[in-house]
Every structure is written in structure tokens, then in C-alpha cells.
Amino acid sequence: MHICLTCIEFFGDSIYGGFGRATRCIGSELARRGCKVSVVVPRRSAERPDRYELDGMTIYQISAKRLDRAIRLLRNLDADVYHSQDTSILTALAQLAAPSATHVITFRDPMDRHDWAIETDYAGMPRLGWGLYRWFITNPLVVRALRRMDGYFCAAEFLIPKTHALYGLPEQPIFLPSPVPMPARIAKAERPTVCFIGRWEGRKRVELFFELARQHPEIEFLAIGGARDPNLDQALRRRYGGIANLQMPGVLDQFQDAAWSQALGRSWILVNTSAREGLPTTFVEAAAHRTAILSFTDPDGFASHFGHCVGEGKLSEGLIWLLANQRWLGLGEAGRAGVENVFGTKAAIAAHLKAYDQARTKAQQRCGP
Numbered sequence: 001m002h003i004c005l006t007c008i009e010f011f012g013d014s015i016y017g018g019f020g021r022a023t024r025c026i027g028s029e030l031a032r033r034g035c036k037v038s039v040v041v042p043r044r045s046a047e048r049p050d051r052y053e054l055d056g057m058t059i060y061q062i063s064a065k066r067l068d069r070a071i072r073l074l075r076n077l078d079a080d081v082y083h084s085q086d087t088s089i090l091t092a093l094a095q096l097a098a099p100s101a102t103h104v105i106t107f108r109d110p111m112d113r114h115d116w117a118i119e120t121d122y123a124g125m126p127r128l129g130w131g132l133y134r135w136f137i138t139n140p141l142v143v144r145a146l147r148r149m150d151g152y153f154c155a156a157e158f159l160i161p162k163t164h165a166l167y168g169l170p171e172q173p174i175f176l177p178s179p180v181p182m183p184a185r186i187a188k189a190e191r192p193t194v195c196f197i198g199r200w201e202g203r204k205r206v207e208l209f210f211e212l213a214r215q216h217p218e219i220e221f222l223a224i225g226g227a228r229d230p231n232l233d234q235a236l237r238r239r240y241g242g243i244a245n246l247q248m249p250g251v252l253d254q255f256q257d258a259a260w261s262q263a264l265g266r267s268w269i270l271v272n273t274s275a276r277e278g279l280p281t282t283f284v285e286a287a288a289h290r291t292a293i294l295s296f297t298d299p300d301g302f303a304s305h306f307g308h309c310v311g312e313g314k315l316s317e318g319l320i321w322l323l324a325n326q327r328w329l330g331l332g333e334a335g336r337a338g339v340e341n342v343f344g345t346k347a348a349i350a351a352h353l354k355a356y357d358q359a360r361t362k363a364q365q366r367c368g369p
Contacts, residue, residue, distance in 0.1 A: 031056030104151030151359030156279030287335030306335035
């Protein structure tokens with residue numbers, strides 16, 4: 001079976017976001033199981049060619065200014081299944097290029113008016129930039145394509161009714177877990193250690209994590225990641241780099257660098273300071289590493305089940321609560337047990353293959369004999 005994954009990003013091409021991480025993990029795991037896997041993304045990396053091989057996949061970078069070439073590429077790939085990782089113009093172009101193929105989508109972070117307001121309030125990006133991005137992922141051609149898919153999926157259960165209503169879909173999506181490797185060996189730090197993983201900008205509000213480190217000198221803090229704007233990244237490092245118990249190792253490539261898993265594994269607690277979230281992959285990855293979660297948001301009850309969900313201004317109190325009586329330890333163990341049979345690579349990829357088979361049957365009925 002030939003699977004073509006489309007996404008707005010690919011992990012490692014100067015972008016280290018959750019969408020691209022999920023795309024890379026899904027694609028590489030499908031390739032390991034004998035599928036032919038192509039990945040089509042907008043050009044992000046000037047260092048890599050238009051086409052290259054990675055982890056058993058063939059990656060294609062296309063120019064957002066030459067959509068005619070994108071259609072030609074998608075048609076020539078002649079995939080059995082085109083799987084969109086959230087919405088983009090590529091979702092619509094794949095349907096135009098290969099109308100008789102199977103088309104499915106996983107909604108990862110559908111944004112309504114309230115979500116867009118949060119994004120723009122915290123991003124500091126010019127309105128034109130946000131307008132172009134919003135057009136790229138949800139223009140009328142995309143919405144029309146969304147209503148004609150052969151399979152609808154969501155990466156989190158709480159997104160199902162939201163997505164159904166937001167796009168006026170003909171049927172409710174089904175939950176489809178994103179695969180997460182389950183590390184065999186985990187070594188927790190002897191000293192209380194908490195980590196942050198993500199972008200140092202916008203709604204992620206990493207400054208709250210840095211200030212938390214300042215308030216708790218008895219705890220080790222790891223801030224994994226960085227800002228895409230080098231000037232902002234340097235400014236944050238200058239402002240907070242003097243905090244003795246705060247380490248800033250930079251962006252760690254979890255596919256290439258064992259230090260990423262080691263850092264998450266030694267951490268007792270993952271802190272998420274974002275103003276809003278879908279279901280962050282880092283939540284599931286933390287649970288896989290027996291790491292409790294401290295967060296302002298609680299998608300699918302993840303923070304409250306496997307850590308602590310707190311209100312604004314209560315981050316320090318939540319951290320103290322998790323550390324008291326080693327609550328983090330039991331919650332981390334519960335997280336590992338809770339995700340292994342759902343999000344673990346074996347279970348999640350099996351769910352993907354089953355979803356593809358069901359969608360292909362539906363596509364065959366749509367297209368006729």
C-alpha cells in the first residue's frame with residue numbers, strides 16, 4: 001500500500017513542531033511495516049533538496065507559489081491513500097490530483113474564532129502574515145475538500161464535536177491516536193527535576209517556566225527548545241540564562257539525539273505553560289516516560305489524570321502539590337500504563353492501518369466498480 005502524507009511541516013526541516021513530529025513518526029513506522037510512504041510538505045528547508053529519502057520515506061518539498069507543480073506531483077505519486085495531517089491547501093490539491101484515490105484527514109488542532117484570537121494576541125505577527133497562513137489551511141477550497149473525505153479522524157477525543165461543527169462535516173470524526181515510542185529504560189533524576197519542551201514564543205509563554213525556575217532554586221529546570229526568531233532566542237537566553245538551576249540545552253532532535261529522551265526520562269514533571277492546546281504530543285511522550293504533567297490546559301483530561309491542571313497564576317502551587325508526598329511518581333506511573341495500549345507505536349500504527357482499510361472500502365463504494 002502506498003501512503004502519501006501531507007502536512008504543513010516536517011520535523012527537522014528547520015521546524016520542530018507537533019504536526020511535523022507526528023507526520024515523521026507515522027511515516028517511518030508505516031515504512032517499517034512494508035508500506036511505501038511519500039510525504040509532501042511546503043518548502044521549509046533550504047538545505048535539503050526538493051526530494052530526499054529519510055527513515056524509509058521519500059520527502060517532497062513544494063513551493064507554495066507553484067501549486068500547479070504540487071498538483072502534478074500529487075497526481076504522479078499515484079498513492080492509494082492520501083492522509084492529511086490537519087488541514088491545508090494540500091488537502092484540496094490531493095483530491096483534485098487523485099479523485100479516485102482514498103482521502104483521509106486527522107484533525108490535530110482545529111481553530112475556531114476564540115483560538116485564532118489567542119494565536120494572534122500572543123504571536124506578535126503582522127495581520128497579513130496570519131491572513132496568508134489562515135488562507136493556506138482553511139480557504140473555501142480546503143473546506144469543500146474536507147466535506148468530501150473518505151475518512152475523518154481526530155488526534156484527541158475532545159476535538160471530535162468541535163471539528164464536526166466547525167467544518168460542517170457530513171459525519172463525526174473518529175479518534176485516531178498518534179504513535180509514541182515507549183522507552184524501555186527510564187532513569188529519573190535524584191534531584192527534583194522539571195522540564196519544558198516546545199517553542200519559546202507566542203502562546204507557549206515560556207517566560208512563565210523561566211520565572212518558575214527563579215522561584216524554586218531547589219529544583220532543576222530544563223528548557224528544551226528555542227525561538228525560531230534568533231533575536232528573540234538570544235534575548236530570552238540573555239534575560240534568563242543567569243538562573244543557576246535553569247538549563248537551556250536548545251532544540252534536541254528526538255529522532256537523532258538520545259539526549260532528548262534522556263532529558264524527558266530524568267524529569268519528574270513536564271510543565272506546559274501554553275494559553276491553549278490541542279492534545280500536545282509532549283503530553284503523551286511525558287506519560288510514556290513516567291513523567292507527570294503540570295498544565296493550564298487539560299485536553300482529554302490528560303493533565304488531571306496524569307498530573308495536575310491549574311488555573312492561571314497557580315503554577316507554583318501546582319508544582320509544590322505534585323512534589324508533595326511524591327504525588328508525581330504515582331501519576332507518572334499511571335500515565336505510562338494509560339498510554340501504552342493506545343498511543344504506543346504498535347497499537348497506534350495498527351489503528352492507522354485499520355483506518356486506511358476502512359476508508360479504502362468507502363472510497364471504492366464512492367467511485368463505483
